[in-house]
Amino acid sequence: MDQDKLIAPKRHRRVTAQDVAEAAGVSRSAVSRAFTEGAYLDEEKRERVRDAALKLGYRPNALAAGLQGGRSHLVAIFVGDMRNAYDTEVVTRLVGALNAIQKWPILIDGGGLSSVKEAMGEVLRYPLDALILRSGSMDPAIARECTKLHIPVISSGRVLNHPQIDNVCCRNAQGSQAAAQLLLDRGRQNFGYIAGPLGYSSSSARQDGMMRALAAAGLAPVAIEAGDFTVESGFAAAERLFERARLDALLCANDAMAIGALGAARARGIDVPADLSIVGFDDISMARWPGINLTTVCNPIDIYADKVVELLSARLADPEKPSDVAYIDTHLVLRGTH
Amino acid sequence: MDQDKLIAPKRHRRVTAQDVAEAAGVSRSAVSRAFTEGAYLDEEKRERVRDAALKLGYRPNALAAGLQGGRSHLVAIFVGDMRNAYDTEVVTRLVGALNAIQKWPILIDGGGLSSVKEAMGEVLRYPLDALILRSGSMDPAIARECTKLHIPVISSGRVLNHPQIDNVCCRNAQGSQAAAQLLLDRGRQNFGYIAGPLGYSSSSARQDGMMRALAAAGLAPVAIEAGDFTVESGFAAAERLFERARLDALLCANDAMAIGALGAARARGIDVPADLSIVGFDDISMARWPGINLTTVCNPIDIYADKVVELLSARLADPEKPSDVAYIDTHLVLRGTH
């Protein structure tokens, strides 16, 4: 009956539960039970099965398990642009947090990809446990499509208003309002702002926060320029600002651009922080590097990742629960540039 | 016959090929063939199937496909420590390159994980198309275990001597030899070196390269200290070096530590590059930031990622091919610190 197998042994067949069963002298069901918590199986037999499995190098095939049971334990992380330092750090923490709860993250980098939509379509062929969006400029249509497939979506960094999408978002306005207040208290009056690209809710919310603090002091920003969240664009935007106006305070939509601005200020011989205060947003790891030492608004990454995982677990436990928005508090980190 | 389904409709059943078949009035096989390139199927019928599929939101289940056919299209990337800037950049490019060829990378971060071995064991339950190691200090036992499961392993950054493991590695010694020669030509004589942790082949190879260049000039390094590849450790190591000796040239095992050293030099009032040359290794994106502008040895990341994917494709095409080592050439990037 096993003729065919003997005649044409498959290239490199995976060790299967059947093989272990034969080696241990039990039924295949018993093998399955030996690896399932809380299943009825004689202890002695279970041990025998595990020994045989170890010897043969057997591992239950996750594809088959996922096909049969409910969960695949795969989670897709869609990240808008992995060349962005903050996004990268968030992804790093997310990967760690997911690994820790035995969920396996599949990464899709929108920044390095021409046909994002197509890639998403391919990945959605896997019955994902969840999809995590990490991106300020995600096409909401994709998110909607996922909810149609009944896979949980968690949006990070941007609140998507949809009954089935959970969100994690930091209090952007509050953060930059506090930053502006800090500089106001220090006596600064001529504010500049380096914004992110249009359409990023985080950037505009942060700008609003600053405006609110300035308005309360009867002020308005002297000049505003926009970058694309990169260091280089921050450098360029700062140069344009310095050309246009004489500032003593400069707030930036994120740390990377603040670091660029810091470089531009130094190149121009402006003394930071004596003549100019620069404050970033996010508190990426480079902000604390010697030689940068940036004063910034901390957007606590660990808490961020933990919250995402927490929301994910809750959603998996109860798929029908109402959607949730977790707001993360920021706090000022006073270093050397304010 | 479908009573049970009607009585107890599964929570949210995925749309299956059977559903599409019924909607389009064809057999289930026809649906499968409609999505398979090069399968015999009437063009008109294929179109009908695709219409129905689109309407129902059907996607062939990748788990089932992977179970049945050979490939799962999943690739695991094991990265030693995602908090390392260079590793992160490599991973980013790898993710992009894999996405582009429709392979879906599962990330495992050794740095954020207590039980790496266990995590690897869990992930190996998926029949991976390949495993990519990105780490200087990977336990070779894990790699060996993978080859036993007959899944291709590609090691990046460290050459593993195993008949079934492909490798991508840059010419470390050549790179730092050239860097040392650059500084020798500039008239430097008192060399210091900041090494990585013990057991990282890349660090020791880079040190060897420097030694070779110095020896050829009848010199030897004045002082050597070690860090752990982080900026902070580079800062600390440089301070120890400055305490011990008067240097005019400082080579570092990677860019992050060089950036730390640069900060330490500036904090101490040392003029770089007038009194001290600092050269890093890797050319991470921060090396070109204004305010850092680090002279370094470029370890070209794009080529790196492309080579990995190239080796991967070759290995998948012919699993029995002899193992290969792709050496990547480095080149000096002259900026402002030499």
Place this chain on the structure above:
DNA sequence: CACGCCTGTGCACACGTGTTCAGATACCCG
């Protein structure tokens, strides 16, 4: 017409697992 070739189709199997179901065995209690 006979024959072979090419295109198109449905049936049935294999992939490897978790779990249900019914049956078997051991055990305790009245």
Place this chain on the structure above:
DNA sequence: CGGGTATCTGAACACGTGTGCACAGGCGTG
């Protein structure tokens, strides 16, 4: 000893797909 219960076990099914196989028909050629 009978019967109920708790524990254990194997057969069978479902999960959803890709594909080999057999077959059907159309068409061109001798």
